[in-house]
Amino acid sequence: MADDKDTRLREAAEKLALTLAQGGMQKTTARVMTALLFSRQETMTAGELCEELQISSGAVSGAVKQLIPTGMIERVPAPGSRRDHYRFREHAWATLMSNQNAMLTVMKDSAAEGIEAAGQDGVLGSRLHEMRDFYAYMERQLPALIDQWREQYDSAG
Amino acid sequence: MADDKDTRLREAAEKLALTLAQGGMQKTTARVMTALLFSRQETMTAGELCEELQISSGAVSGAVKQLIPTGMIERVPAPGSRRDHYRFREHAWATLMSNQNAMLTVMKDSAAEGIEAAGQDGVLGSRLHEMRDFYAYMERQLPALIDQWREQYDSAG
DNA sequence: CTTTGCATTTACAGATCTCTGAACGCTGAG
DNA sequence: CTCAGCGTTCAGAGATCTGTAAATGCAAAG
Structure with a gap:
């Protein structure tokens, strides 16, 4: 069950992930992102990602390297463990959309x-x-618009 | 001059075009689009695109095939000529952004x-x-938001 | 009805990208 | 100081993508 x-x-x-891949x-990278997004756990280690997605640690490392600068995920300090923990970032969607603003400027x-x-x-x-x-x-x-959403979301709880 | x-x-x-290519x-396809966008002419023929971009006619055909469904460009009926004429579509940007709505739905x-x-x-x-x-x-x-822009733009002329 | 000029399609070649597996390096534990 | 356990990097294999050239298709002109 x-x-x-x-x-x-x-x-x-x-x-x-497949849809995102279609979109460029x-x-x-997309698979790592969605794995973290749909995970029941708060965070996942690189090893867990390897196993879940059946990919090498090198691939995980590369994906993470792309994801972090965009603000979609973050590395979480893991006290008492040498393994890196990754987490889907709070308000990541708003961040992502804000980043698109850069493209608008271009x-x-x-x-x-x-x-x-x-x-x-x-x-x-013309x-x-x-x-x-x-x-x-x-x-x-x-x-x-993004700010408005934040306000509305924060106040509604 | x-x-x-x-x-x-x-x-x-x-x-x-290069920036758009980075973005997926x-x-x-991007080169064809920007060539039409930055052209002094109202329309361009496939042949003109070949020459300007130094690519084969097959490549133009393929690019056009991708661009038309997105609403970025359109084929213009060319009376008295067997050549296809292409044009950057009016309000294409608004169309493009509207299309992104599909992604939001996904x-x-x-x-x-x-x-x-x-x-x-x-x-x-959560x-x-x-x-x-x-x-x-x-x-x-x-x-x-897009509608608001249209109104504002149309009324301002 | 044939010819001509263009667009489209397709097979193939070249380039590019991306993952893997192994070597390397770092950091903390003992 | 050495070892163990990770993450990262890198070279190379494999897959994918993409453009070219040639064949094909199509439509207008004569």
Whole structure:
């Protein structure tokens, strides 16, 4: 029974990992992330990840190396143990979306660069103008949206 | 002079393509997209894309095949010419962001699936609960944000 | 109906990426 | 100071992806 639910959990994790992989994320990286996300435990060691996902310790090391800088997971100091413990980070989703803001900035800047070279006129000018306007708008509004969610979520408990 | 600006334009296009490629988009697909985006012309033919990007016609065909379904570019009926003309689509950015809504739904559903299997309690329960709440919120608010931009942009002209 | 010009498809080759297994290095225990 | 137990790094094998060139398909023009 608990075993059955565990199976469903593992399947859900793998399914999501596959979707994320389609969307550009490294396959193993995605699997490590979803394994931590769908784990019943608070944290998992590298060894546990190896066994659960049937991958080498080198692969885990590499995945973790990609995940930590994005803020999705974190290394947890493990007193009394030499093994590294990893945990899916609190508010990771909000962090992830905030990181996407960087991409919005890139897009906006790229449009601005084009306008600088081509001017505001003509087909190209208006195309780039719309692009710059759109991303400037999103760049301003998205963080506000995330903050709103935080407030709403914190107050609702 | 115009040549100089054209160079800057082409460089800006390639630079953005590279960034998009880092973010998971196919390299050639990204190059085709940015070539159309930064083109002075309203539309470009497949042949022009081949020459500009120094790639085969097969590669163009493949890239276009990926780009059209996402709504980023469109095929333009070319009366009096057998060549296909392609154009960067109006409001493509808003479309692109709307498409991301599908991903938000996937995330929300995945969280819900996990909760169904694991319940709301425990570490896992609250982790998934936060995830579901966050994505449900974004799924509702993002389309509204895009609409707001449209209104603002249309009225400002 | 044939020809012509283009787009598309496909098989293949080349490049790239990613994992594994082993060597290496670090840190804490004894 | 040495050993044990990890994590990390690295070279190489394997798989995957992607672009090219050629064959194929299709549609308009003559």
